[in-house]
Amino acid sequence: MQHRILFRRLFLLPALKSKTPAPTRLLIRHAQLNSQTRPQLPFLSTPLAKNHQFRYLTTERKRWLVYEVYLAFKYTAYFWAIVGFSVIAYWSVQQEWLERKYPTPHEWGFLTRLRFRIAKWGPDRTDWVGVETDWVVIGEYAKNVIERLEDRKIEGAGVEDLMEGGIWIDGIGNSGYDITAKSEPWRRGYYEALMLAAKAAEQLDDHVLDTTRRLVFPASTVIGPSNPNPKPIPAGAETAPREENCERAFEEPETFYMRVLTTRGFSSRQKMDAALAYASWLDFKQVPEAAIRMYDWALSLASENTPPTEVPYDKGSYVLRDNAPAPSKNILDALTALAVHKARYEDISTALPILLSILRARRSLPETQSKSFTTYNKTETPSDSPWTARNIFNAIKRLAAPPAYPPPPPSGELPPIRDAQERCEEAALNLYIGEIIYASKAREDGLAWTREAVDLAEEQLHKLGPGPSANEDAKKTCRECLSSGLENWAKMAARLAREEREKEAASPASGTWFGLWGDSKHQKHGEKEETIGRWAAEENVVKERTRRAQEVLDELEAPNTPFSSVFSA
Structure with a gap:
């Protein structure tokens, strides 16, 4: 047995030591490799016919689909979160801007202040170009604010009736309340809400509400016996309402005016x-x-x-x-x-003596006091840069702190000072007097008064200067006076110039016998020289003044850059 084992080892040893395999034929090699692969099982092989079954959802594909779904939900959540935060940021900035432009009493609730800001912003909105002011929305917001302020459970704690059970005024409703227990900002805000509601009621006085659709229409478009010729509805609007389905759209203006006049505390x-x-x-x-x-x-x-x-x-x-x-x-x-x-x-x-006495009284008012100029230390020099420490500190303070409610306006119980506002009021008085005198057949005098009003209003506008200032009320009064004065002046001069031309055309030629020949003094090469009359020249002056004043009336403030607008003192 031992000899047999030893012989086997000696016979196999040379074959184990040889490292290079013996050359084989190609077809034999591939046949050997194919025979060494794993067996071709039915569920692991690619199907060759329709009847064969195979797996669509493998483990790897499951993981891939789960990951894709996760990414879809993830990025969708990110997208809507960014959109939501952007809307909230925009709305917050807008409300902050509205609060600074239309301040509300700080003691009011959030919803009351929000609706009051939107109501006050309505008449001045310019973001909807070509769309008329929606007085329906303004009136509803203002009325809702009034209801919340008069409700003892919301904002009206401390508001009392003038008498037990209140006072009912026929055709108007309840009278005012006793608001003396409220603070001055609360009373002023309540007054502004009542006046805004009264203004909306004036604008909606000729409107009706279609009770079937809860839509507001002008009364002239209602179809019914009381309006046999209704006006057509604009293209694209809702169909015209029926008279039997309509009622008054808003309360009458006297409802809110009498509320102010009968309230104790204003x-x-x-x-x-x-x-x-x-x-x-x-x-x-x-x-x-x-x-x-x-x-x-x-x-x-x-x-x-x-x-x-x-x-x-x-x-x-x-x-x-x-x-x-x-x-x-x-x-x-x-x-x-x-x-x-x-x-x-x-x-x-009766009117002219009153206006003349008022004009004399205004001209005799004391002049405005001299302005106090800011003094700087010798070591400090005023800087126009917005990046100064004071401007940066003021900008942070304005952004962080809530805006203070403005102080109460003057009571008007003292004689006014003859400042820019009063001079603009003088210009308006001159305009009134000029219209009255012109209507009383003293046309030249009326035109002279109107010309003086235009000069005074334009002078004050130039003194106030362009851009925002503390005298915005004075600038508004002067702009209105200047615009109305130029319009009246143009109409007066045009009428006088027309009458002058008609009078010249109807009069016979001077310097000839019976007007049969033209005046040789005005003849030149067969053409008659035209002479401009007094009022025709006045008409040209008005046109030039209107063109020149249009720059003041239509002045546009240059927009500030973002950084300068934030850090401006």
Whole structure:
């Protein structure tokens, strides 16, 4: 046995030591390799016929699909989160901007302040180009704010009725409340909400509500017996409503005006402004008897804090006395509105003396005090750079701290100072007087008064200068006066120039017998020289002044860069 094992080892040893395999034929090699692969099982091989089964969802494909679904949900969540945060950021910046432009009392709730800001922004919106002001939305927001302020459970804690159970005014509703327990910002915000609702009610006075669709339409488009010729609906709008389905769209304006006049806690100036606005509305509705009563009420409110012996006007003619003390701003405004009402109804003999006495009183007011200029230390020099430490600190303070509610406006119970605002009011008085004198057939004098009003208004606008300033009310008054004055001046001059041309055309030629031949003095090469008359030259002057003043009326403030607007002091 041992010999046999030893012989086997010696026989196999040379074969194990040889490293190079023996050359083989190619076909034999491939046949050997194929024979060494794993067996071809049915579930691991590629199907060769339709009847063979195979796996579509492998383990690797499952993992890939799960990962793809995870990525889809992940990036979708990221996208909508970015969109949501962007909308919230935009809305927050917009509300901050609205709060600074239209401040609201800080003691009001969030929803009340939000709706009040949107309501006040409505008439001034310019982001919807070509779209008219939506007074329906403004009125609804303003009315909702009023309801929340009068509700004892929301914002009206401390608001009391004037009497037990309140006072009911026929045709108007409940009277005002006693809000003396509220703070001054709360009362001022409540007053602004009432006046905004009254303005919306004026705009919606001729509108109706279709109760079937809850849509508001002008009353002139209603189909029914009371409107036999309805106006057509604009293309693309809803169909016209039926008269039997319509009711009044909004409360009457006197509802809100009387709420202001009968509320205890408003100042005399606030009530006087409400009375004058209501009287102007009654003039528009052509109810002069009720309007004159409201003007008298406004004048009594303007002089209620003045002793009877110191009332500066005559109670019969309403003319300011020369030896009387200087009238307050409230009295001047009330008398001006009353005189305009008299002139509107052609009571010139009463209106003109009132306006002239007011103009004399305004011109005799004390001049404005000299402005106090800022002094700098010798080591400090003013810098125009927005990157100074003071500007950066002020910018951070404005962005971090909530804007302060503005202080209350002047009460109007003291005589005004003859500043830019009062000079613009003088220009408006000159304009009123010019219209009245021109209507009373003294056309040249009326045109002269109008020209003086235009000169004064344009001068004040140039003094106030371009860009934002503290005298925005004065600039607004002067712009309105200048625009109206140029329009009136142009109409007056055009009419006088037309009458002048007609008179020259109707008169016979001078210097000839019976007008049979033309004037040789004006003949040159067979053509007659045209001479410009006085009022034709005045008409050309008005056109040039209008062109020159248009630059002031249409001045546009240059937009600030983002950094300079943030860091501007």
